[in-house]
Amino acid sequence: DAGVIQSPRHEVTEMGQEVTLRCKPISGHDYLFWYRQTMMRGLELLIYFNNNVPIDDSGMPEDRFSAKMPNASFSTLKIQPSEPRDSAVYFCASSSGTPKSEQYFGPGTRLTVT
Amino acid sequence: GENVEQHPSTLSVQEGDSAVIKCTYSDSASNYFPWYKQELGKRPQLIIDIRSNVGEKKDQRIAVTLNKTAKHFSLHITETQPEDSAVYFCAATLSGSARQLTFGSGTQLTVLP
Secondary structure (H helix, E strand, O other): OOOOEEEOOEEEEOOOOOEEEEEEOOOOOOEEEEEEEEOOOEEEEEEEEEOOEEEEOOOOOOOOEEEEEEEOOEEEEEEOOOOHHHOEEEEEEEEOOOOOOOOEEOOOEEEEEO | OOOEEEEOOEEEEEOOOOEEEEEEEOOOOOOEEEEEEEOOOOOOEEEEEEEOOOOEEEEOOEEEEEEOOOOEEEEEEOOOOHHHOEEEEEEEEOOOOOOOOEEOOOEEEEEEO
């Protein structure tokens, strides 16, 4: 298995533009998580899905952020409009429905908003 | 919700010495405690985990201990090597249906040759 796949790996955009981050979880995993990592705030859970359904989005910073999971193999995190303070590394992770609960992280998307 | 505190934020040790990182959690219902290692520019990767029905778990040079009464758990790395240098994160979760991890703030471990 290729592991969790994220694209793009790097994104540089101007303030006000729309940004879409993409994630493909490990096949067979039914939980998908979106995290944001910054020096100031560490690793924060933004939202997670179970069987494509959003379960907890309390970590989503504001209405500019939205996430979807149209099917078991694809999820997007969208920021519209983007702001410089959104600059961070965004990780997607997935896990299976077994008691072990290990989360496998993707390589991350480094977002820079100028 | 769960709150996880991690100490120290930075730790430097001489190669061959031991390193200990400590975490406390707030939710007594938490029962799964993983540790992740993140090398510079890389993704977090699970290195060891422990469940609430176990007090200690070892895997070669790393071990984790859990004190449920005091609500704290620790990572122990013995015979440290330069490749152990990384940021280490503890986390806690209810391993039932929730599965969401609350991470500590991370510890930058530097192993000096």
